[in-house]
Amino acid sequence: SYDPSWRERFGDGEGLARGKVLNDDRADWREAWALFPGDVMYVWHGALHAATVASSLEASGFAVRSQIIWDKTRLVIGRGDYHWQHEPAWYAVRKGKKGHWAGDRKQTTVWAIPHRKSDTGHGTQKPGECMGRPIENNSSPG
Template sequence: AYVAEDDGEEGGAGGSVPPVTIPEPPRNPASRTGDLWILGDHRLLCGDSTSDDDVRRLMNGERAILFATDPPYLVDYDGSNHPTRNKDWSASYGTTWDDSSQGAELYDGFIAAAVAEAITEDAAWYCWHASRRQAMLEACWEKAGAFVHQQIIWVKDRGVLTRSHYLWKHEPCFMGWRRPNRPPKVAEETLPSTWALPSFAKDDRPDHPTPKPLDAFGIPMRQHVARGGLCYEPFSGSGSQIMAGEANGRRVFAMEISPAYVDVAVERWQAETGRDAILDGDGRTFAQVRTERLGDDAEARADTPDTDAAPEPARKRKTAA
């Protein structure tokens, strides 16, 4: 298995950064649907990744060479599949965006919008998924003219206890492209299809049932995207792929439907870089917008994190390291 090491070499594990504190999602977010935040070289739109118009606005005439994402797994997280702790994720995983009844419609939608507006013909495709949804995902790719070239396996350093016969200690990711346009490979190193990356201990586990380490996105970046090149993320969540891009010198244009998690991603990036996110079109900083929109609530949020916050449901929230 590929084991992450901070060796600083392109194509390997170089560019990984220590995990940073992920802000709590606010009960009353400053961001609004339609806000486009400029985070240095990255762009983050509070919008819908199944909407051609939203994706077109986000991309601003550019197209990405990497289409990597960790979308909703379309499984139910109500705690019933855990034999002991029975963690109930339903407060975070609203039925409007990550339940098993949605079927392939969501996947078909965000893939079609990406092909139409966001990615190059020879883009590399990576998609993390639940094992039970592999057939559905492969069918969605086939409808879009893409095929599964390989399956990547994330080998975790600890297992997840469920009611399954075996302890779950891995997650799969499809890698492929649209025929016949094989994507570029900019890294000299050829890695194995198993990636041994750290996972989360119970006490460190963020508010998400399938959190990813940054190198789950950093490795594909270093394999396919030259420094300064562009990646498209249709489900930004807490901004993990943005943070991976920041660490690896790649640009990320990301979409997130939940205003609360747009706030989380913006604050996470600001804390890591020491820079201000800017609202596209008028030059106001995130801090200025938050103060203008929330007033005293913004000051309270800055002083005292709301650990009981319950943000509005959205299709996906990734709170990876």
């Protein structure tokens, strides 16, 4: 079906999505993590907020096991002295629980996954593989 009012509100789908990304400056998500029933988390965050994110994970009952680095394989122009080419994620497991590791022994903490031009309007939109690897490494088939 065709909804002309949708086109008026959102355009024809061409170009980048527009709008403000909410909570993009927040680093301490412990209230949200308290609601999470799972045992394993991969938490992507800005490198400058790594300590805040790690301490809030610890306070929420998770133990940080590794830091994953997404190598975007190209730099992202910014206003700082250095241009970012990576983004970190904490791999954390609920204290007293298992990580349900299903990955092979060839996994490393640096993931070279090309950054693609985003059509979401969010400058750090992750490629699907950044979500696929954790799912494959910490999930059993079936």
